[in-house]
Amino acid sequence: MARIVTLKILRAVITLLIAVSLVFFFIRLSGDPALALAPPDAPPAVVEEYRTRLGLDQPLLTQYLRYIGGMFQGDFGYSIHTGRSAQSLFFERLPATLLLGLTALAIALGLGVTLGLIAALRHNSIIDRFVMGFSVFAFAMPNFFFGLLVVLSGALFFGVFFGGSGATRSFGQLLAPAATLGLAAMGSFARFTRSSLLETLNKPFMTALAVRGVPPRRRLLRHAIPNAAIPVVTMLGLSLGGIVAGAVVTEQVFSWPGIGRLLIRSVETRDIAVLQFIVLMVALTMTVTNLLVDLVYVILDPRMRGGQNG
């Protein structure tokens, strides 16, 4: 058991290192960062100054080793534009993105599961078809397009601005971007819940419970739903990636001051240290989530302890 856990942690660390290295080298492959950083008409002296300040005049390997070395000492570099540490800029934005992401996840989970349950219980009815039609729409709708529709409709038809400062000045200013961000995940939750519940309801043990005279309400709440929930919980972990990726676009459309906007800004302005730190943190989030899911599987399922899937 300890060996499996150690191996999985080691694998997570290697994944992170690869992600960080890829970002480090790709930034430097997509054009000279010093040139990209400086304004288009900046004289050579300014470009040279940026190059020296960023250490870009050093050999690539030296830059890389210095970056990795600094990383292990908690030094992730400084924003070339503001002089502030990459961490401070990231953690300053984190609450706004967490608020948006968690609200989106709550909306997706709450509405998605409810709709899925209703569809399963009204199997093959008009409601079922409507819910499934809606879930396909939700899953297929690009969130940048849907976001623009929401923002424009709010302004033109209701005189309300759904874009915003990120401070929850009005419920709509949080709800609109969160619903947009959670839309795709909501569609997935509805479909998974429906199919999982239908499958559970058709299992022999449900028939056995009915024969034993267990009331329908108890059969559903105590037996069917808990069993059907297992794949939905797995989905929850998987949807995290979609939420993180979607936040970049949603924050841009709604002008939400979170990490997604900071990421786009860092790419645009080639703020290397900030960009590298954001990618590292996103990679860390995904890796840790996967690691936890793996570990939970190991704990729950004795068959995983053999190491053949590790």
Place this chain on the structure above:
Amino acid sequence: MTPTRSGVAIALALGVSLPSMVAAQERSDFNFAVDNLWPNMDPVIGISTTGGRVHSNVFETLIQRNYFEDPDGNTLIPGLATDWERTSETVWTLTIREGVEFHNGDPMTAHDVAFSLSAERLWGEDPIAPRGASFAAGLVRVEAIDDYTVELETEFPDASFIARLTTPIGFVLPRDYYEEVGTEEFGQNPIGTGQYQVVEFDPSTRLVAEAYDNYWGSDPLFDSITWSVVSEYSTRYAGLVSGEFDMIVSIPVDQFDVVEQTDDIDLLVGQVGNYPMFAFNTLDIDGMDDNPIMDADLRKAMVMAIDMDGIARALWDDLTYTPTPFNFPEYGDYHDPDREATYGYDPERAAEYLEQSGYDGETLRWHVVRGFFPNYETAAEFMVEEWAEMGIDVEIRIMDNFALAYERPFHLLNMSMSSEFTGDPYRPLWLDWGPGSNRVEASHRTWVPTEDFLEAGQRFARAQEFEDRYAAYRELLAAWEDVTPALYLWRNVQSFAMRDGISFDPGSTQVTVFDDRYVTLHD
């Protein structure tokens, strides 16, 4: 809203005048949605279109250009300098305005002016703000004579030098505060003498500046101004329609009609002194030994083959046009509306020049940065078709950023040139193409100035009388056209949309100033 009785009593007791209190109470906040903000608010380090939308509200220049009475800004008016005089052939003496304070309460004196224009900051070796070097070119001495007198000495007699103090190097920064906090911190927490003091700045979200009550001049119109960064146009528009924003910038051309038809919203579209263009790479460096575009006949053929004015007017719906080279309306007496380009649109002459060139059908690469200049890619496609009809094969390579665009091989390179400077062709023709310029020195340099160009340029820079300067300008221009190292596409267009109740007109500058000279509020 009216002041309460107790408020009046307190005001009287404190010696505050009633009108100013009423004005302060009635002021509203102004929210301006912009597409971007420059990350450093030092007005020289942050020279940029997006920075220019903020700078003049927080800082003030020694001398200003009067855009509010003359859209081309050709008249100079006092700013933080109340008077300027040429006390010898090479020395300008400035009288600095008294009673002005910075937003931290420190008085503004000649010592701050001397620091702002110093060698240490702008033009010496390894300066704090190297982007100011070309603006300050020619300065050899800056000295505070007393608290309110500054002397500026130039290398040679320069009759027009004083106009440089209207550019970003003319902004006066607080010496003590700057030296105390350092360059980076100043860029994040700037202090000036302007109507508004910065209270919050996050380059990726917003900058908030509040009215500075001890401002020396007229009362600020607003309680505060917020520059909100909203990069998506539709979101800016939605914010304006819903009343969140008072004004937005950069409306896409294809949205002009929509904005005009929106109730309670006004559209303002105007030309500015900025020109998207492309430079021909006339050099054989970095492995481009057989560069066909080194042939001047080919370059002239390509320029004459294009009906640039026709394309510009069609794409911009007659909102702008293509001026003949360096013949820009913002240059007062230098501007001649009837002057024709030496190598203007003429397909027959273009064919002759192509015939006598050594062009052999090689593919020419045109590096274009994606989406950087509105309408640029579309214009490029038209031009490539026109060249193709003549047998010139040009391939557009769309690049993600300038760093990639600057990598050779390329034969044509997109860029834009600003002409906002001293109200004459000094910057766009001499500073931007002369020795020491990016066109000559940078890694992406594209030409070597000819002897004729350098000789005419020296005369132009040193001429004392307008007639001599004008004659030198025409020769400089002829030397430039003889090489034809670039093609300027059109005079750029900027657009704003604002809610009813606000009238704003910046003239032909991209700088936005929200004081009562440029903004009118009405019910």
